[in-house]
Amino acid sequence: QSVLTQPPSVSGAPGQRVTISCTGSSSNIGAGFDVYWYHQLPGTAPKLLIYGNSNRPSGVPDRFSGSKSGTSASLAITGLQADDEADFYCQSYDSILSASVFGGGTKLTVL
């Protein structure tokens, strides 16, 4: 069981908006530690999508946005495109484990 909880899958039609949740606890997201989001295409390494809860690295389209509230965080993707299909992971730091922790991953399907 992952320390951070994500839905196993989400889907949406091209052009639509989807959100992916990441639920943690008072020892990680709720303690104020930053949340990071990664996307991973099949057979490739993860790539940083969002850092510091809501910041996009250079080159990431503004269709991707992150937010955080309390013990949870969310990734929103607007204007869905076929090549957005990927696995998405959230990550933060846990003060009890003294370790970085990942969510279980969410598979995005574009219908």
Added chain:
Amino acid sequence: QVTLRESGPALVNPTQTVTLTCSFSGFSLSTSGMCVSWIRQPPGKALEWLALIAWDDDKYYSTSLKTRLTISRDTSKNQVVLTMTNMDPVDTATYYCARNSGDYMSGMDVWGQGTTVTVSS
């Protein structure tokens, strides 16, 4: 340009010790604040953080695996090495190294391509 590349044996026998090397360029692990992490991903499963080494040689380990892991660095070679003892088939995974974007509590901004390790007799 920051790059990282993992290397190591593709096949390991159960109970053996595996040594994985992360060779990187574009940054120095001697620079204040720099950290490098190891993460693994079993086939079809989620990412799992394993260990981190910081610029000041501080080391952090996954609680569940810390008795089996050792992380070290060779700053002259720009390499980080991870050893894992007593390998088991459940350790079959792709192992990634990545540069942390900040301190030991931060995420990873640049990842290597990964090296696949299969544990089987």
